[in-house]
Amino acid sequence: MAIQRIKSKWAKTNVLLKSEELRDQIPLTxxxxxxxxxxMLNEYEMVYIKPDRGTFGKGVIRVEKQVNDHYSFQLGKKKRVFxxxxxxxIPLQRKVASRFYLxxxxxxxxxxxxxxxDLRVMVQINNNNEWESTGIIGRLSHPxxxxxxxxxxxTPMSMNKLMGRHLTLRETADFSIQLQKQGVAIAKQLQTEYPRLKEIGIDVxxxxxxxPWILEVNTLPDPFIFRKLEDKRVFHKIYRYCKMYGRF
Ligand SMILES: Nc1ncnc2c1ncn2[C@@H]1O[C@H](COP(=O)(O)OP(=O)(O)OP(=O)(O)O)[C@@H](O)[C@H]1O
Ligand SMILES: [Mg+2]
Structure with missing residues (x-):
């Protein structure tokens, strides 16, 4: 049977919220x-608005409440202050009028x-039919x-390099193990509602x-981003599993 793909972020978030273990790592949505x-701006001062069924970060808007009670939003490279x-x-509502936004x-x-x-964690069903975290890669934003x-x-970049600014190598390794475990927990939780899931890509x-916060879970994760890692074994394993599901 075909692999299950779920587009709605709202639907996936609500499945994750049912897990007590995961709940406090999900930003209020x-x-x-x-x-x-x-x-939400009164509470958090900064929020993201995004299409429920978005891809490639298209249509994602960052909104901020400033100290002097001014407000700003940014879509693409342009920041507008009000x-x-x-x-x-008024202009914001025009941006979000056409679709369901969160x-x-x-x-x-x-x-x-x-x-x-941020970090992308790949979690896949392996040869033994068990969930396995197969790769983690960092993604550096355009300035x-x-x-x-x-x-x-x-720009995709190794987690060690990016986290190296904040943690020692040893601490980064521990953090990575924590994310791998969390990744498997997320996959299992989603599988309670989506039994034909085989691979996910978590934005952390x-x-x-x-x-670590769970921003969203992709059910059609891009394996090729992992080609950017120096350790080629990571991509090879990910790709091998994708092929096993008949993805290519
Ligand atoms: N709540 C948030 N706080 C901080 N940054 C965020 C938040 N939500 C999204 N972002 C940033 O915006 C990016 C795009 O958001 P998101 O992944 O939800 O959109 P997308 O269009 O579904 O992307 P894709 O499906 O290609 O992964 C994230 O990778 C992250 O860098
Ligand atoms: Mg994403």
Missing amino acids: SMWSPLSLKE SSFENML IQRGIHLLTYLGRRF NKIITNYHGGG AVDTGLK
Whole structure:
């Protein structure tokens, strides 16, 4: 039977929220509405708005409440500042009118040479029919952008290199093991509702306090990004599993 692919971030997030273990690593997410936006900005000061069924970071908007009660939003490279919430709402509503959008608590990502980065964790069903975390890679954002996606100008880079600014090699190794375990837990949780799932790619944001947050789970993860790693065994294994599912 065909591999299951689920596009709706809202649907996947709600399945993850059923797990007590995972719940506190999921940034609060709500459906788009001006009232929710206002409330979430009062609470968190920075949020992301994104299409429920997005890809490549297209349409993703970062919104901030500033100290002087000004507001800003950024889509692509352009940041626009407004003197009130209401003034921001008019152009913002035009951007989100066409589709179902979500609002998510914004996570302040760690940086490397002044650029934000997040992590992609690949988790796949292996030869023994067990979930296995097969690779982790970092994604460094374009200096003027708010997303880290490769197809949005981001640069894939090894986790050791990126985390090396914040942790020792030993600590990074421990952190990696933690993410691998968490990845398997996420896969198992999703499988409770989506039994024909075989591979997932988890976007993990690490905040400035080094807490990992689950930004979203992709069910059609790109294996080729892992070709950028020096250790070629990682990509070879990932690719071998993809082929095993008949993906290519
Ligand atoms: N809540 C958030 N806090 C901080 N950064 C975020 C948040 N949500 C998204 N981002 C940034 O924006 C990027 C794109 O968001 P997301 O992965 O949700 O969109 P997407 O279009 O589904 O991407 P894809 O499906 O290609 O992975 C993330 O990889 C991350 O860098
Ligand atoms: Mg993503």
